[in-house]
Amino acid sequence: MTVTGEHVEAPAPPRTPGDLMSRAQRLRLVLVLGSLIAIGPLTIDMYLPALPSIATDFETPSAAVQLTLTGTLAGLAFGQLLIGPFSDAVGRRTPLLAGLALHIVASALCVIAPNIGVLGTLRVLQGLGVAATSVVGMAVVRDLFSGSEFARMLSRLMLVMGAAPVLAPTLGSELLRWTQWQGVFVALAIFGLLLITVAALGLPETLPPRRRRRGGALDTARTYGGLLRDRTFLGLVLVAGLAMAALFAYVSGSSFVFQEQYGLNEQEFGFAFGAGAIGLITATQLNVRLLRRYSPQRILVTALVVGSLAGFALLGFAVTNYGGLPGILASLWVVLAASGLAMPNAPALALSRHGEAAGTAAALLGAVQFGVGAVAAPLVGVLGNGSVGMALVVVGGMVSALTVLVVVVRPARLPTADLAVATAALH
Template sequence: MSRRQRLRLVLVLGSLIAVGPLTIDMYLPALPSIVTDLSTTPAAVQLTLTGTLAGLALGQLLIGPVSDAVGRRVPLLAGVGLHVVASLLCVVAPGIGTLGVLRVLQGLGVAAAAVVATAVVRDLFAGAAFARLFSRLMLVMGAAPILAPTLGSAVLGWTNWRGVFVTLAAFGLLLIVVAAVGLPETLPAGRRRHDGIAGTGRVYRTLLRDRPFVGLVLVTGLAMAALFAYVSGSSFVLQDGYGLDEQEFGLAFGAGALGLIAATQLNVRLLRRYTPQRILVSSLSVGTAAGLLLIVLAVTGVGGLAGLLAALWVVLAASGLALPNAPALALSRHGEAAGTAAALLGAVQFGVGALAAPLVGVLGTGAVAMALVVAGGMVSALVVLVVVVRPARLAAVDPAVAVVAAH
């Protein structure tokens, strides 16, 4: 593959990966205004975020095997098309129930982009080449959450929350054109799987019988739950509780995401000296301590907004170290079924994460509710790692997998 072809592939796949974080995060600054406009409650609005994550989780389980059977392009174009239709319907959603259902459909469509992008890299590259290309794509994954709320805030500067979904629909349409023109089929007919539902079920059963794998998957999901507790609760805490406007919230949210990205890049250097197991234990320990401190600061009010944000950003940085290494250790155990293992990992990651949003809503919209769920996710992840996974007993991870995870 020439340098020009590789660059085009990175741009196309980067666009596919970006649509997920944009769909999840772009409307976050508008959550309080959606509560008012649709005459609903913060908990109900947070469930629309849960719907997107649930769609992502279910979609990965379904689309992964389908793309292995029929190729990459058809599921991709169909999924992004579903995302576009759901986004346009969100624009005219009359109530919170309809909006919640449509967000699930958006998540299903986004899942196609996430699964296919990963599968295409796996189809075309292996070893160090795989690691290098995937690391570039992970930078896109890290930058998109920073840009999404800020872009959402910019859109809200000239329109209302419905305009955010117009923007998402327009991006989806552009993505269909880009994928149709710039992404050829990468899975030849001779390499497609034809063992049907029964064969896929057998692979899933094998994965679920592997205790360390299941534990690492749960660790990833619980760490993601802590992250999404922040994602779902921060707009209410920072805007309603501390008086930030939509633009100021976008900057604060972006600063936290920047810390997460910095941690993922620090992980590259740390992996040269330490094992993924050691980094994972250390990061979850720091994240747990910061989460418990977050509860104290939220209850007492000591340190004000600055103290709250500082503790949150430490949790995010710890997540930036934990989230790459837990999947790397999990996937290194099942190279013979990497695609299905990745689909299961992604499903649990977003499925468990999806539970955080309504839990924050049930507990309330204040800083204490968000802090309890954030800290609960980190504490639970550390307990599962120590009790279920027992990281000291894990075999060394493949260096190529570790490099991919680090980015």
């Protein structure tokens, strides 16, 4: 530091590679990473309007078709556990390009899948492939930026992550005007080809060899073991996963509820689904403003209480059919908005506890979220695929998340340092 008279100047924070990038370079980076991250939600949601058609074509129960969604989520969950530590050891480009290549091949093979079992297996491979885009996209931002710039770049990517699920079913429903359900997978394969070209030409390696972790499988296992022994971290991860379960109950059941029970066509379903997702996006953006006045744990508790109450209202509308489709949509909108407040705050509180292993902690968090979602998706089909089954899983996810938060995490006891770091990250 330097001293001038009695004035002491603090040393400037170390410059990161991102500090040297021009505005145009940052914009290009956001567009590239945003496109990479968007392929995950597109792969999950774009074929949702076609689920009833797939069930008809393969002459299989709707619950079996929903297992194809479970397969994608399971692939995403397992893939993140592998790719997170792997990308820390070998760099970002190799896992990314390999994952995109796997996604392209799996998407192309989905077009000619002869039965529901093969389609489900290929959906697992799709999930494994897009896990690389999710993990690497976030890791690249972490490699290049820190502090407020990191938060700013992350917030821009969160907008992309929020918009993609809104657009995906609408894009899928528009495609189904002109093609059969196989056309959705053709579009995903073409998008994958575009992305692998963009990534190969426009995304340099961001993790130099000197910063790579060389501990191998033993070091990875040791890190995961330390995370799993942290009761508060594990509880927050479960909270995030159970909130995600409520969301994926809606994702997996909505096409059957809206189209088969309430008679919406594929295009009307796309718009109804998008309206619900807008509630989720609006809440995530409102969260930034709320954090200026309230702590993350207070917002999290309130969101889960409101989400649980809205879930019970949804169940009441579903059982009695009082209010019809408007009652279902209104209560779902509140549940999704509550999820939009819970999902940023629970991960931020969890990751603030393990900055020394942020990549592995983020991989475990993502794996649990999508893993619990993978379990929730077929439950809706098992319970009958109507509004009652969907409502039961939604309210179960929300109430379970609130219970784990109160009993296991005990938010009032969270250290002040954790809250400060989490609030800074969410801003």
